[in-house]
Amino acid sequence: MSWLFGGNKQTTKEEDLKQTLGFDPAQVSDVSSIINSPGVFDASRLHPLAGLDKGVEYLDLKDEQLNDIEGSKGLIPSRSWTDDLCYGTGAVYLLGLGLGGAYGFQEGVKNLPKNAPPRLQLNTILNHMTKRGPFLGNSAGVLALTYNMIDSSLDYFRGVHDDFNSLGAGAIAGALFRSSAGLRPMAYSTALMTGAAGAWCGVKHLLK
Protein backbone atom coordinates (compact mmCIF):
# COMPACT_ATOMS: atom_id res chain seq x y z
CA MET A 1 0.00 0.00 0.00
CA SER A 2 2.93 2.27 -0.67
CA TRP A 3 0.82 4.60 -2.75
CA LEU A 4 -1.33 5.29 0.28
CA PHE A 5 1.31 5.68 2.92
CA GLY A 6 4.21 6.75 0.71
CA GLY A 7 6.31 3.73 1.56
CA ASN A 8 9.43 2.79 -0.39
CA LYS A 9 8.79 4.90 -3.43
CA GLN A 10 12.37 6.16 -3.51
CA THR A 11 13.80 2.70 -3.84
CA THR A 12 11.66 1.90 -6.84
CA LYS A 13 12.66 5.11 -8.55
CA GLU A 14 16.35 4.40 -8.12
CA GLU A 15 15.83 0.90 -9.39
CA ASP A 16 14.03 2.26 -12.44
CA LEU A 17 16.73 4.83 -13.06
CA LYS A 18 19.32 2.11 -12.93
CA GLN A 19 17.44 0.18 -15.54
CA THR A 20 16.84 3.05 -17.95
CA LEU A 21 20.40 4.32 -17.79
CA GLY A 22 22.06 0.96 -17.69
CA PHE A 23 24.10 1.84 -14.61
CA ASP A 24 23.58 3.24 -11.16
CA PRO A 25 24.00 7.03 -11.30
CA ALA A 26 25.02 7.09 -7.66
CA GLN A 27 28.18 5.20 -8.52
CA VAL A 28 29.65 7.56 -11.10
CA SER A 29 30.06 10.60 -8.91
CA ASP A 30 33.74 10.16 -8.21
CA VAL A 31 36.56 8.07 -9.61
CA SER A 32 37.75 6.91 -6.22
CA SER A 33 34.22 6.01 -5.23
CA ILE A 34 33.91 3.92 -8.38
CA ILE A 35 37.10 2.08 -7.66
CA ASN A 36 36.40 1.67 -3.99
CA SER A 37 32.82 0.56 -4.29
CA PRO A 38 32.60 -3.23 -3.98
CA GLY A 39 31.64 -5.29 -6.96
CA VAL A 40 31.88 -2.50 -9.47
CA PHE A 41 34.14 -4.54 -11.71
CA ASP A 42 31.70 -7.38 -11.63
CA ALA A 43 30.41 -7.74 -15.18
CA SER A 44 26.97 -8.86 -14.10
CA ARG A 45 26.45 -5.60 -12.19
CA LEU A 46 27.45 -3.46 -15.16
CA HIS A 47 25.09 -5.23 -17.47
CA PRO A 48 22.05 -3.16 -18.50
CA LEU A 49 19.77 -5.71 -16.91
CA ALA A 50 21.70 -5.75 -13.65
CA GLY A 51 19.57 -6.90 -10.81
CA LEU A 52 17.16 -8.89 -12.92
CA ASP A 53 18.99 -12.15 -12.34
CA LYS A 54 17.95 -11.94 -8.70
CA GLY A 55 14.37 -12.65 -9.65
CA VAL A 56 11.35 -10.45 -9.31
CA GLU A 57 12.55 -7.36 -7.57
CA TYR A 58 9.72 -6.66 -5.16
CA LEU A 59 10.71 -9.84 -3.41
CA ASP A 60 13.86 -8.27 -2.07
CA LEU A 61 12.96 -4.65 -1.59
CA LYS A 62 11.61 -4.06 1.86
CA ASP A 63 10.14 -7.31 3.03
CA GLU A 64 13.48 -8.94 3.60
CA GLN A 65 14.33 -6.69 6.51
CA LEU A 66 13.90 -8.57 9.70
CA ASN A 67 12.91 -7.10 12.97
CA ASP A 68 16.25 -5.73 14.07
CA ILE A 69 15.48 -4.94 17.68
CA GLU A 70 17.61 -7.02 19.97
CA GLY A 71 16.06 -10.24 21.20
CA SER A 72 13.03 -10.11 18.97
CA LYS A 73 13.37 -13.48 17.27
CA GLY A 74 10.06 -15.04 18.16
CA LEU A 75 7.99 -18.08 17.43
CA ILE A 76 6.17 -16.69 14.45
CA PRO A 77 8.05 -15.27 11.47
CA SER A 78 8.08 -11.56 12.12
CA ARG A 79 9.52 -8.75 10.09
CA SER A 80 8.16 -5.79 11.95
CA TRP A 81 5.89 -4.74 14.76
CA THR A 82 2.91 -4.84 12.38
CA ASP A 83 3.56 -8.54 11.79
CA ASP A 84 3.72 -9.12 15.55
CA LEU A 85 0.47 -7.23 15.93
CA CYS A 86 -1.39 -9.03 13.16
CA TYR A 87 -0.25 -12.54 14.02
CA GLY A 88 -0.67 -12.04 17.76
CA THR A 89 -4.11 -10.55 17.47
CA GLY A 90 -5.29 -13.13 14.97
CA ALA A 91 -4.02 -16.08 16.98
CA VAL A 92 -5.43 -14.81 20.28
CA TYR A 93 -8.78 -14.00 18.69
CA LEU A 94 -9.09 -17.51 17.29
CA LEU A 95 -8.02 -18.95 20.64
CA GLY A 96 -10.67 -16.88 22.40
CA LEU A 97 -13.26 -17.88 19.81
CA GLY A 98 -12.46 -21.54 20.35
CA LEU A 99 -12.46 -21.30 24.14
CA GLY A 100 -15.69 -19.29 24.12
CA GLY A 101 -17.28 -21.76 21.74
CA ALA A 102 -16.26 -24.64 24.01
CA TYR A 103 -17.62 -22.84 27.05
CA GLY A 104 -20.86 -22.10 25.20
CA PHE A 105 -21.11 -25.73 24.15
CA GLN A 106 -20.78 -26.87 27.75
CA GLU A 107 -23.30 -24.26 28.86
CA GLY A 108 -25.72 -25.29 26.12
CA VAL A 109 -25.45 -28.95 27.09
CA LYS A 110 -26.20 -27.99 30.69
CA ASN A 111 -29.26 -25.97 29.77
CA LEU A 112 -30.78 -28.48 27.35
CA PRO A 113 -34.57 -28.36 27.30
CA LYS A 114 -36.02 -31.63 28.56
CA ASN A 115 -38.06 -33.82 26.18
CA ALA A 116 -37.39 -31.55 23.25
CA PRO A 117 -36.83 -32.82 19.70
CA PRO A 118 -33.12 -33.22 18.83
CA ARG A 119 -33.41 -30.40 16.32
CA LEU A 120 -34.30 -27.95 19.09
CA GLN A 121 -31.54 -29.32 21.32
CA LEU A 122 -28.97 -28.74 18.59
CA ASN A 123 -30.34 -25.24 18.16
CA THR A 124 -29.94 -24.52 21.88
CA ILE A 125 -26.32 -25.62 21.83
CA LEU A 126 -25.56 -23.65 18.70
CA ASN A 127 -27.20 -20.55 20.14
CA HIS A 128 -25.11 -20.73 23.28
CA MET A 129 -21.96 -21.30 21.27
CA THR A 130 -22.60 -18.37 18.94
CA LYS A 131 -23.37 -16.17 21.93
CA ARG A 132 -20.23 -16.97 23.93
CA GLY A 133 -17.67 -17.59 21.19
CA PRO A 134 -17.59 -14.26 19.37
CA PHE A 135 -17.89 -12.30 22.62
CA LEU A 136 -14.86 -13.93 24.17
CA GLY A 137 -13.03 -13.78 20.84
CA ASN A 138 -13.66 -10.05 20.50
CA SER A 139 -12.55 -9.31 24.04
CA ALA A 140 -9.43 -11.44 23.72
CA GLY A 141 -8.64 -9.87 20.37
CA VAL A 142 -8.93 -6.35 21.77
CA LEU A 143 -6.72 -7.31 24.71
CA ALA A 144 -4.10 -8.81 22.40
CA LEU A 145 -4.25 -5.77 20.15
CA THR A 146 -3.67 -3.37 23.06
CA TYR A 147 -0.96 -5.59 24.49
CA ASN A 148 0.91 -5.82 21.20
CA MET A 149 0.67 -2.10 20.54
CA ILE A 150 1.98 -1.22 23.99
CA ASP A 151 4.65 -3.90 23.78
CA SER A 152 5.91 -2.58 20.44
CA SER A 153 5.94 0.97 21.77
CA LEU A 154 7.95 -0.13 24.81
CA ASP A 155 10.33 -2.01 22.51
CA TYR A 156 10.76 1.10 20.46
CA PHE A 157 11.40 3.44 23.40
CA ARG A 158 13.66 1.10 25.32
CA GLY A 159 15.40 -0.30 22.25
CA VAL A 160 15.34 -3.85 23.56
CA HIS A 161 12.76 -6.61 23.46
CA ASP A 162 12.69 -8.48 26.75
CA ASP A 163 10.31 -9.99 29.25
CA PHE A 164 9.94 -6.80 31.30
CA ASN A 165 8.39 -5.12 28.29
CA SER A 166 5.93 -7.96 27.93
CA LEU A 167 5.00 -7.89 31.59
CA GLY A 168 4.63 -4.12 31.59
CA ALA A 169 2.59 -4.16 28.41
CA GLY A 170 0.35 -6.87 29.87
CA ALA A 171 -0.18 -4.85 33.04
CA ILE A 172 -1.01 -1.65 31.14
CA ALA A 173 -3.30 -3.46 28.69
CA GLY A 174 -5.15 -5.18 31.53
CA ALA A 175 -5.53 -1.93 33.43
CA LEU A 176 -6.82 -0.12 30.36
CA PHE A 177 -9.25 -2.88 29.46
CA ARG A 178 -11.23 -2.65 32.70
CA SER A 179 -10.39 0.95 33.53
CA SER A 180 -14.02 2.07 33.36
CA ALA A 181 -15.33 -0.66 35.67
CA GLY A 182 -13.76 0.55 38.91
CA LEU A 183 -10.59 -0.05 40.85
CA ARG A 184 -11.13 -3.64 41.95
CA PRO A 185 -11.92 -5.12 38.49
CA MET A 186 -9.04 -3.07 37.15
CA ALA A 187 -6.65 -4.61 39.64
CA TYR A 188 -7.96 -8.09 38.86
CA SER A 189 -7.58 -7.69 35.12
CA THR A 190 -4.14 -6.12 35.54
CA ALA A 191 -2.95 -9.07 37.60
CA LEU A 192 -4.53 -11.53 35.18
CA MET A 193 -2.99 -9.94 32.10
CA THR A 194 0.44 -9.66 33.74
CA GLY A 195 0.19 -13.34 34.57
CA ALA A 196 -0.83 -14.17 31.02
CA ALA A 197 2.07 -12.14 29.62
CA GLY A 198 4.44 -13.92 32.01
CA ALA A 199 3.08 -17.29 30.96
CA TRP A 200 3.52 -16.38 27.30
CA CYS A 201 7.13 -15.36 27.97
CA GLY A 202 7.68 -18.70 29.73
CA VAL A 203 6.25 -20.59 26.77
CA LYS A 204 8.47 -18.64 24.39
CA HIS A 205 11.55 -19.50 26.47
CA LEU A 206 10.57 -23.14 26.61
CA LEU A 207 10.08 -23.45 22.86
CA LYS A 208 13.12 -21.48 21.79
Next chain:
Amino acid sequence: MSNILSVFNPPPARPLSDEEVGTGCFPCTAMQALTALAGGAYLASGYVFKDLDTGKIDLKKNPMWWQRSVRGMGTVVVGFGVFRGAEAIQMLAEGLE
Protein backbone atom coordinates in the same frame (compact mmCIF):
# COMPACT_ATOMS: atom_id res chain seq x y z
CA MET B 1 2.93 -9.25 2.45
CA SER B 2 -0.64 -10.12 3.25
CA ASN B 3 -3.33 -10.92 0.75
CA ILE B 4 -5.37 -7.86 1.65
CA LEU B 5 -2.46 -5.47 1.24
CA SER B 6 -1.64 -6.96 -2.13
CA VAL B 7 -5.10 -5.88 -3.29
CA PHE B 8 -4.16 -2.26 -2.77
CA ASN B 9 -0.62 -2.70 -3.99
CA PRO B 10 -0.91 -5.41 -6.61
CA PRO B 11 2.24 -7.34 -7.48
CA PRO B 12 2.95 -8.02 -11.15
CA ALA B 13 1.09 -10.99 -12.57
CA ARG B 14 3.12 -14.17 -12.63
CA PRO B 15 2.66 -17.91 -12.39
CA LEU B 16 3.29 -19.39 -8.95
CA SER B 17 5.60 -22.28 -8.26
CA ASP B 18 4.42 -25.36 -6.40
CA GLU B 19 6.36 -24.29 -3.33
CA GLU B 20 4.61 -20.93 -3.13
CA VAL B 21 1.20 -22.44 -3.63
CA GLY B 22 1.95 -24.83 -0.79
CA THR B 23 1.28 -28.17 -2.40
CA GLY B 24 2.91 -30.98 -0.52
CA CYS B 25 3.21 -29.25 2.84
CA PHE B 26 1.57 -31.01 5.74
CA PRO B 27 0.14 -28.00 7.63
CA CYS B 28 -1.39 -26.69 4.40
CA THR B 29 -3.09 -29.98 3.62
CA ALA B 30 -4.29 -30.54 7.17
CA MET B 31 -5.66 -27.01 7.49
CA GLN B 32 -7.33 -27.32 4.10
CA ALA B 33 -8.95 -30.59 5.08
CA LEU B 34 -10.27 -29.13 8.34
CA THR B 35 -11.55 -25.97 6.67
CA ALA B 36 -13.21 -27.92 3.88
CA LEU B 37 -14.85 -30.34 6.34
CA ALA B 38 -16.20 -27.59 8.58
CA GLY B 39 -17.30 -25.28 5.78
CA GLY B 40 -18.82 -28.09 3.78
CA ALA B 41 -20.73 -29.42 6.77
CA TYR B 42 -22.03 -25.92 7.47
CA LEU B 43 -23.30 -25.57 3.91
CA ALA B 44 -24.65 -29.10 3.61
CA SER B 45 -26.50 -29.07 6.93
CA GLY B 46 -29.07 -26.58 5.73
CA TYR B 47 -28.54 -24.47 8.83
CA VAL B 48 -27.85 -21.51 6.54
CA PHE B 49 -31.44 -21.34 5.31
CA LYS B 50 -33.12 -21.23 8.68
CA ASP B 51 -34.35 -18.01 10.15
CA LEU B 52 -32.52 -17.38 13.40
CA ASP B 53 -35.67 -16.38 15.31
CA THR B 54 -38.30 -18.78 14.04
CA GLY B 55 -36.15 -21.69 12.89
CA LYS B 56 -38.27 -22.00 9.74
CA ILE B 57 -37.10 -21.95 6.14
CA ASP B 58 -38.48 -19.12 4.04
CA LEU B 59 -39.15 -20.69 0.63
CA LYS B 60 -39.35 -17.31 -1.05
CA LYS B 61 -35.90 -16.29 0.11
CA ASN B 62 -34.46 -19.77 -0.37
CA PRO B 63 -36.08 -21.52 -3.36
CA MET B 64 -35.69 -25.27 -3.62
CA TRP B 65 -33.16 -25.14 -6.46
CA TRP B 66 -31.01 -22.80 -4.38
CA GLN B 67 -31.19 -25.03 -1.32
CA ARG B 68 -30.33 -28.08 -3.39
CA SER B 69 -27.38 -26.41 -5.08
CA VAL B 70 -25.97 -25.08 -1.82
CA ARG B 71 -26.38 -28.43 -0.10
CA GLY B 72 -24.87 -30.18 -3.09
CA MET B 73 -21.92 -27.83 -3.07
CA GLY B 74 -21.48 -28.42 0.65
CA THR B 75 -21.47 -32.17 0.06
CA VAL B 76 -18.84 -31.80 -2.64
CA VAL B 77 -16.71 -29.66 -0.30
CA VAL B 78 -17.06 -32.27 2.47
CA GLY B 79 -15.93 -34.94 0.02
CA PHE B 80 -12.96 -32.80 -0.93
CA GLY B 81 -12.15 -32.35 2.76
CA VAL B 82 -12.23 -36.13 3.29
CA PHE B 83 -9.91 -36.57 0.31
CA ARG B 84 -7.45 -33.98 1.58
CA GLY B 85 -7.68 -35.36 5.09
CA ALA B 86 -6.74 -38.79 3.78
CA GLU B 87 -3.81 -37.21 1.97
CA ALA B 88 -2.73 -35.47 5.17
CA ILE B 89 -2.90 -38.74 7.13
CA GLN B 90 -0.90 -40.42 4.39
CA MET B 91 1.73 -37.69 4.59
CA LEU B 92 1.86 -38.08 8.36
CA ALA B 93 2.27 -41.84 8.07
CA GLU B 94 5.05 -41.44 5.51
CA GLY B 95 6.77 -38.94 7.75
CA LEU B 96 6.65 -41.29 10.72
CA GLU B 97 8.22 -44.20 8.89
Next chain:
Amino acid sequence: MSADHARDPCPIVILNDFGGAFAMGVIGGCVWHGIKGFRNSPYGERRYGAISAIKARAPVLGGNFGVWGGLFSTFDCSVKAVRKREDAWNAVIAGFFTGGALAIRGGWRHTRNSAITCACLLGVFEGVGMMFLRAFAQPPVQPIYAEEGAQLAA
Protein backbone atom coordinates in the same frame (compact mmCIF):
# COMPACT_ATOMS: atom_id res chain seq x y z
CA MET C 1 11.21 -20.74 13.67
CA SER C 2 13.34 -18.38 11.68
CA ALA C 3 11.95 -15.62 9.58
CA ASP C 4 13.69 -16.40 6.32
CA HIS C 5 10.69 -16.11 4.05
CA ALA C 6 10.29 -12.88 2.18
CA ARG C 7 6.60 -13.70 1.95
CA ASP C 8 4.72 -15.86 4.37
CA PRO C 9 3.34 -19.10 3.00
CA CYS C 10 -0.34 -19.33 2.39
CA PRO C 11 -1.94 -21.02 5.39
CA ILE C 12 -0.30 -18.77 7.95
CA VAL C 13 -0.86 -15.55 6.06
CA ILE C 14 -4.57 -16.01 6.79
CA LEU C 15 -3.80 -15.43 10.47
CA ASN C 16 -1.94 -12.27 9.56
CA ASP C 17 -4.82 -10.97 7.46
CA PHE C 18 -7.33 -11.88 10.13
CA GLY C 19 -5.40 -10.03 12.82
CA GLY C 20 -4.70 -7.06 10.60
CA ALA C 21 -8.33 -6.69 9.59
CA PHE C 22 -9.41 -7.08 13.22
CA ALA C 23 -6.98 -4.39 14.33
CA MET C 24 -8.15 -2.09 11.57
CA GLY C 25 -11.77 -2.67 12.55
CA VAL C 26 -11.16 -2.04 16.25
CA ILE C 27 -9.14 1.12 15.71
CA GLY C 28 -11.54 2.42 13.10
CA GLY C 29 -14.44 1.47 15.36
CA CYS C 30 -12.90 3.41 18.25
CA VAL C 31 -12.76 6.55 16.12
CA TRP C 32 -16.15 6.03 14.45
CA HIS C 33 -18.20 4.98 17.46
CA GLY C 34 -16.32 7.38 19.71
CA ILE C 35 -17.42 10.32 17.58
CA LYS C 36 -20.92 8.88 17.16
CA GLY C 37 -21.35 8.20 20.87
CA PHE C 38 -20.00 11.63 21.70
CA ARG C 39 -22.45 13.39 19.40
CA ASN C 40 -25.45 11.30 20.38
CA SER C 41 -25.07 11.87 24.12
CA PRO C 42 -26.51 14.78 26.06
CA TYR C 43 -24.19 17.49 27.37
CA GLY C 44 -22.32 16.51 30.51
CA GLU C 45 -22.37 12.82 29.60
CA ARG C 46 -20.58 13.07 26.31
CA ARG C 47 -17.30 11.54 27.41
CA TYR C 48 -19.09 8.70 29.16
CA GLY C 49 -21.32 8.16 26.12
CA ALA C 50 -18.35 8.01 23.80
CA ILE C 51 -16.52 5.50 25.99
CA SER C 52 -19.51 3.24 26.46
CA ALA C 53 -20.27 3.32 22.73
CA ILE C 54 -16.65 2.35 22.00
CA LYS C 55 -16.75 -0.43 24.57
CA ALA C 56 -19.97 -1.88 23.20
CA ARG C 57 -19.45 -1.55 19.48
CA ALA C 58 -15.76 -1.33 18.53
CA PRO C 59 -14.89 -4.98 19.33
CA VAL C 60 -17.92 -6.18 17.37
CA LEU C 61 -16.93 -4.08 14.39
CA GLY C 62 -13.40 -5.45 14.71
CA GLY C 63 -14.77 -8.98 14.76
CA ASN C 64 -16.79 -8.36 11.61
CA PHE C 65 -13.78 -6.87 9.86
CA GLY C 66 -11.65 -9.78 11.01
CA VAL C 67 -14.08 -12.38 9.73
CA TRP C 68 -14.21 -10.62 6.39
CA GLY C 69 -10.43 -10.42 6.18
CA GLY C 70 -9.86 -14.00 7.23
CA LEU C 71 -12.47 -15.31 4.84
CA PHE C 72 -11.11 -13.22 2.00
CA SER C 73 -7.59 -14.42 2.67
CA THR C 74 -8.75 -18.03 2.82
CA PHE C 75 -10.50 -17.72 -0.52
CA ASP C 76 -7.55 -15.86 -2.00
CA CYS C 77 -5.23 -18.68 -1.01
CA SER C 78 -7.63 -21.25 -2.44
CA VAL C 79 -7.97 -19.38 -5.72
CA LYS C 80 -4.18 -19.06 -5.92
CA ALA C 81 -3.78 -22.77 -5.31
CA VAL C 82 -6.30 -23.65 -8.01
CA ARG C 83 -5.13 -21.19 -10.65
CA LYS C 84 -1.43 -21.38 -9.79
CA ARG C 85 -1.12 -17.76 -10.80
CA GLU C 86 -0.91 -14.42 -9.08
CA ASP C 87 -2.77 -11.61 -10.77
CA ALA C 88 -5.63 -9.18 -10.39
CA TRP C 89 -8.34 -11.77 -10.98
CA ASN C 90 -7.49 -13.67 -7.80
CA ALA C 91 -8.76 -10.85 -5.61
CA VAL C 92 -11.89 -10.39 -7.72
CA ILE C 93 -12.77 -14.09 -7.55
CA ALA C 94 -11.96 -14.24 -3.84
CA GLY C 95 -14.10 -11.16 -3.27
CA PHE C 96 -16.99 -12.80 -5.12
CA PHE C 97 -16.85 -15.84 -2.85
CA THR C 98 -16.35 -13.77 0.30
CA GLY C 99 -19.33 -11.56 -0.40
CA GLY C 100 -21.44 -14.58 -1.21
CA ALA C 101 -20.36 -16.56 1.83
CA LEU C 102 -21.04 -13.70 4.24
CA ALA C 103 -24.49 -13.04 2.81
CA ILE C 104 -25.58 -16.66 2.43
CA ARG C 105 -27.95 -16.46 5.38
CA GLY C 106 -29.99 -13.77 3.68
CA GLY C 107 -31.38 -15.90 0.87
CA TRP C 108 -30.25 -16.44 -2.68
CA ARG C 109 -31.02 -12.95 -3.98
CA HIS C 110 -29.02 -11.34 -1.18
CA THR C 111 -26.18 -13.80 -1.74
CA ARG C 112 -26.04 -13.07 -5.46
CA ASN C 113 -26.16 -9.29 -5.08
CA SER C 114 -23.61 -9.25 -2.29
CA ALA C 115 -21.19 -11.50 -4.17
CA ILE C 116 -21.36 -9.36 -7.30
CA THR C 117 -21.02 -6.11 -5.34
CA CYS C 118 -18.02 -7.40 -3.42
CA ALA C 119 -16.31 -8.64 -6.59
CA CYS C 120 -16.86 -5.31 -8.35
CA LEU C 121 -15.55 -3.39 -5.34
CA LEU C 122 -12.38 -5.45 -5.21
CA GLY C 123 -11.97 -5.09 -8.96
CA VAL C 124 -12.12 -1.31 -8.52
CA PHE C 125 -9.57 -1.46 -5.69
CA GLU C 126 -7.24 -3.55 -7.82
CA GLY C 127 -7.64 -1.17 -10.71
CA VAL C 128 -6.92 1.88 -8.58
CA GLY C 129 -3.90 0.17 -7.01
CA MET C 130 -2.51 -0.76 -10.41
CA MET C 131 -3.09 2.78 -11.68
CA PHE C 132 -1.16 4.28 -8.78
CA LEU C 133 1.58 1.72 -9.15
CA ARG C 134 1.94 2.56 -12.82
CA ALA C 135 1.92 6.29 -12.14
CA PHE C 136 4.67 5.95 -9.53
CA ALA C 137 6.73 3.50 -11.57
CA GLN C 138 7.42 6.01 -14.33
CA PRO C 139 11.12 6.94 -14.56
CA PRO C 140 11.75 10.40 -13.10
CA VAL C 141 14.18 11.37 -15.87
CA GLN C 142 12.98 11.10 -19.43
CA PRO C 143 15.49 9.86 -22.01
CA ILE C 144 16.73 12.68 -24.22
CA TYR C 145 17.28 10.79 -27.44
CA ALA C 146 14.90 13.00 -29.42
CA GLU C 147 16.83 16.20 -28.70
CA GLU C 148 20.11 14.61 -29.64
CA GLY C 149 18.59 13.60 -32.94
CA ALA C 150 17.40 17.15 -33.53
CA GLN C 151 20.85 18.56 -32.85
CA LEU C 152 22.40 16.17 -35.29
CA ALA C 153 19.90 17.13 -37.94
CA ALA C 154 20.63 20.81 -37.46
